[in-house]
Amino acid sequence: MTDSTRIVIIGASSAIAEHCARQWAGQAGHESLQFVLLGRDQNRLNAIAGDLSVRNPAATSQILCADFSRAEAIAKTVADIVAGGTPDIVLIAHGTLPDQQLCQQDLTLAADAMQINGLSPVLFAEAFAGHMQAVNTGTIAIIGSVAGDRGRKSNYVYGAAKGLVSRYAQGLQHRLAGSNVKVVLIKPGPTDTPMTAHLKQDGASLASVESVAATIVRGVSKGSPVVYAPGKWWLIMMIIRHLPRFVFNKMDI
Numbered sequence: 001m002t003d004s005t006r007i008v009i010i011g012a013s014s015a016i017a018e019h020c021a022r023q024w025a026g027q028a029g030h031e032s033l034q035f036v037l038l039g040r041d042q043n044r045l046n047a048i049a050g051d052l053s054v055r056n057p058a059a060t061s062q063i064l065c066a067d068f069s070r071a072e073a074i075a076k077t078v079a080d081i082v083a084g085g086t087p088d089i090v091l092i093a094h095g096t097l098p099d100q101q102l103c104q105q106d107l108t109l110a111a112d113a114m115q116i117n118g119l120s121p122v123l124f125a126e127a128f129a130g131h132m133q134a135v136n137t138g139t140i141a142i143i144g145s146v147a148g149d150r151g152r153k154s155n156y157v158y159g160a161a162k163g164l165v166s167r168y169a170q171g172l173q174h175r176l177a178g179s180n181v182k183v184v185l186i187k188p189g190p191t192d193t194p195m196t197a198h199l200k201q202d203g204a205s206l207a208s209v210e211s212v213a214a215t216i217v218r219g220v221s222k223g224s225p226v227v228y229a230p231g232k233w234w235l236i237m238m239i240i241r242h243l244p245r246f247v248f249n250k251m252d253i
């Protein structure tokens with residue numbers, strides 16, 4: 001990172017995003033570190049901003065609340081952010097883990113899940129991409145999921161939305177290849193955050209949010225095209241993607 005760094009976080013109240021911000025704040029060497037924290041809960045964002053300024057007195061935060069669902073609102077929000085300065089890093093982190101069974105019974109829930117996990121993040125990325133391409137600098141990091149790698153009966157509505165994020169990021173990487181703008185697709189495995197609290201109660205094995213954030217921050221700094229977090233999920237998903245259908249269909253996953 002340079003002496004003066006501007007980091008925009010969309011869905012800044014996400015536990016994974018908050019821990020990434022803490023790690024960025026903890027890195028040495030900024031004369032000026034400016035966060036733009038975008039979310040929908042102002043009190044929560046204020047608390048995160050306060051914590052970041054304690055961790056690093058050079059860190060300042062701009063808090064923004066916005067509509068994450070309408071394309072025009074996303075375009076306007078991003079234009080306003082970019083008018084305040086070109087971001088060095090944009091991290092797009094918002095999402096929800098819907099109940100698959102309920103989505104099957106209620107198309108409105110399925111539509112909402114697709115919107116917030118798929119369409120909304122890619123529209124944010126698309127809105128930033130044009131601005132960042134014009135100045136030919138910066139990194140767009142967008143959080144997908146290992147769930148996007150292969151549709152499974154236990155969570156394919158969420159998985160389909162995350163698959164959209166993956167394919168979108170792939171296309172954006174192709175568009176920006178040869179430029180100085182990096183696009184980093186992040187695929188966390190199950191991670192201990194509020195999103196997975198119910199899985200934790202059921203005894204699921206979850207990675208710590210600190211370790212996942214560290215992997216993301218490292219991947220963003222390298223500009224890696226795809227970051228599995230933890231890294232072991234690269235191997236696990238490679239195997240799952242390649243399982244023949246007659247084996248896969250017998251699995252209760």
Ligand SMILES: NC(=O)c1ccc[n+]([C@@H]2O[C@H](COP(=O)([O-])OP(=O)(O)OC[C@H]3O[C@@H](n4cnc5c(N)ncnc54)[C@H](OP(=O)(O)O)[C@@H]3O)[C@@H](O)[C@H]2O)c1
Pocket residue numbers: 011012013014015016017039040041044068093094095096097116117143144145146187188189190191192193194195196
């Ligand atoms: N945790 C995991 O196991 C896991 C695994 C793979 C991928 N991921 C992905 O990682 C990202 C971060 O998740 P997390 O684990 O950090 O979850 P989290 O702590 O529960 O945070 C979810 C974030 O999404 C925001 N959000 C949810 N619905 C929204 C809506 N309708 N409009 C605007 N914002 C909304 C929340 O805002 P509020 O604070 O206002 O509710 C919060 O900022 C997500 O994209 C998630 O899909 C997580």
